[in-house]
Amino acid sequence: MSSQRQSPAVRPPGFVYRETKGGILRRGGSFALLCEEIPLHKLAEQYGTPLYVYSATMIRERYEAFDAAFRDVPHTICYSVKANSNLTVLRMLARKGCGFDVVSGGELERVLAADRKAAKQVVFSGVGKTREELTAALKAGIMLFNVESESELWALAECAGRLRKTAPVALRVNPDVAAETHPYISTGLRKHKFGVPIHEARALYAKASGARYLKVRGVSVHIGSQITDIAPFGEAMARVADLVGELRLDGHNIDYIDAGGGLGIAYEKPSSRGFSADVAAYARALADPLRRLDVRLLLEPGRSIIGPAGILLTSVIYRKQNDGKRFLVVDAAMNDLIRPALYGAYHEIIPVTQSVNPAAKSEVTDIVGPVCETGDFFARDRELPAVEEGELLAILDAGAYGMVLASNYNTRPRPAEVLVTGKSAKIIRRREKVSDLLRAEL
Numbered sequence: 001m002s003s004q005r006q007s008p009a010v011r012p013p014g015f016v017y018r019e020t021k022g023g024i025l026r027r028g029g030s031f032a033l034l035c036e037e038i039p040l041h042k043l044a045e046q047y048g049t050p051l052y053v054y055s056a057t058m059i060r061e062r063y064e065a066f067d068a069a070f071r072d073v074p075h076t077i078c079y080s081v082k083a084n085s086n087l088t089v090l091r092m093l094a095r096k097g098c099g100f101d102v103v104s105g106g107e108l109e110r111v112l113a114a115d116r117k118a119a120k121q122v123v124f125s126g127v128g129k130t131r132e133e134l135t136a137a138l139k140a141g142i143m144l145f146n147v148e149s150e151s152e153l154w155a156l157a158e159c160a161g162r163l164r165k166t167a168p169v170a171l172r173v174n175p176d177v178a179a180e181t182h183p184y185i186s187t188g189l190r191k192h193k194f195g196v197p198i199h200e201a202r203a204l205y206a207k208a209s210g211a212r213y214l215k216v217r218g219v220s221v222h223i224g225s226q227i228t229d230i231a232p233f234g235e236a237m238a239r240v241a242d243l244v245g246e247l248r249l250d251g252h253n254i255d256y257i258d259a260g261g262g263l264g265i266a267y268e269k270p271s272s273r274g275f276s277a278d279v280a281a282y283a284r285a286l287a288d289p290l291r292r293l294d295v296r297l298l299l300e301p302g303r304s305i306i307g308p309a310g311i312l313l314t315s316v317i318y319r320k321q322n323d324g325k326r327f328l329v330v331d332a333a334m335n336d337l338i339r340p341a342l343y344g345a346y347h348e349i350i351p352v353t354q355s356v357n358p359a360a361k362s363e364v365t366d367i368v369g370p371v372c373e374t375g376d377f378f379a380r381d382r383e384l385p386a387v388e389e390g391e392l393l394a395i396l397d398a399g400a401y402g403m404v405l406a407s408n409y410n411t412r413p414r415p416a417e418v419l420v421t422g423k424s425a426k427i428i429r430r431r432e433k434v435s436d437l438l439r440a441e442l
């Protein structure tokens with residue numbers, strides 16, 4: 001019996017197959033995909049599909065691995081709320097001592113709702129912070145404002161002056177380092193809207209330190225997202241380290257270096273050496289240029305913490321063929337998970353139940369949603385074990401930039417979210433109803 005066969009496309013310990021007896025058509029056994037100890041088909045029965053499912057153990061373990069990789073350097077992890085902002089997720093991380101990176105007043109409110117005391121570990125990034133948002137963050141007493149332009153600096157000085165509160169400031173510098181990733185999520189080049197050019201930073205720091213209610217505290221940088229080559233992170237840090245030296249000579253106190261986020265994950269196949277080794281290499285690249293600088297390193301990981309810890313569970317509504325081309329039409333769509341449509345992103349897709357028989361039929365098919373756009377696909381020409389109508393598929397690595405980017409396009413209510421710990425599952429966001437959508441309209 002092939003009982004040792006394991007599908008390679010799983011994400012342990014959160015998502016694994018377990019063999020069950022007498023499954024598919026009673027021809028031998030089948031593999032059932034679980035989240036931790038719970039079969040995903042049970043979650044689908046109970047909560048319906050499409051459904052986001054997260055493994056709490058995996059979120060915790062990834063956070064701990066990330067934290068451990070930086071144990072030799074004073075550091076604070078400020079989880080990037082934009083990746084997945086569910087309140088339960090934020091609360092879970094806050095309990096572990098995690099700080100937060102926010103980019104809007106809304107995200108700040110979420111963090112405060114999750115844990116009032118988390119404000120002192122919050123960094124606020126973004127090119128377009130409004131005066132209302134700056135004021136709310138000043139009132140909350142956040143750790144650091146990552147200022148991205150001279151205009152923003154003066155807006156912050158004005159808001160701080162009005163409250164008679166001192167604003168802790170870092171400038172987000174643009175190191176002009178190229179990092180290979182999708183052009184929409186690369187940020188560290190001169191042509192991008194983010195930050196201030198690194199060679200203009202000194203002049204701006206001089207202006208900042210002259211403002212009564214601003215206090216220079218650090219330097220911040222973020223070169224992009226889904227970066228899997230470690231070298232550009234080291235390069236950016238080396239440039240930041242040089243700048244810190246110059247700023248100190250100019251008489252500024254630099255206590256923090258905020259390295260941003262951006263560590264990529266392996267969407268196509270899980271890294272063979274595991275997350276701990278990947279994040280250790282990343283930590284070395286960041287920390288080496290900072291040795292002897294005596295600063296606290298701030299880190300803003302999003303995807304690397306929560307991406308692989310979540311899936312989108314969906315049911316096959318119809319099988320169809322157009323002139324021999326096969327489609328699986330599923331009940332999730334681009335409004336639920338936009339990454340394939342927006343970035344051409346690859347997500348592994350696996351059946352929730354599959355035969356243990358290695359000779360079982362597979363087929364090449366597109367996996368598409370019901371939305372009226374050709375761009376509404378999750379995979380094209382993908383080889384997959386043959387699945388029938390009514391069966392379930394798991395779209396992997398959907399924990400980051402999944403639910404947060406969901407919309408109501410085609411008046412589709414957004415999915416529910418479930419968090420699993422061992423044998424227990426709890427709903428952490430209820431499924432939206434059409435009536436929720438209609439209510440806001442007069």
Ligand code: LLP
Nearest residue numbers: 080125222225226261262300301302303401
């Ligand atoms: N810090 C800053 C200033 C950022 O702009 C970002 C992401 C992060 C941290 C977190 O980066 P991470 O560790 O998650 O890579 N929607 C896109 C990703 C957009 C990322 C935007 N900024 C996607 O689905 O790939």
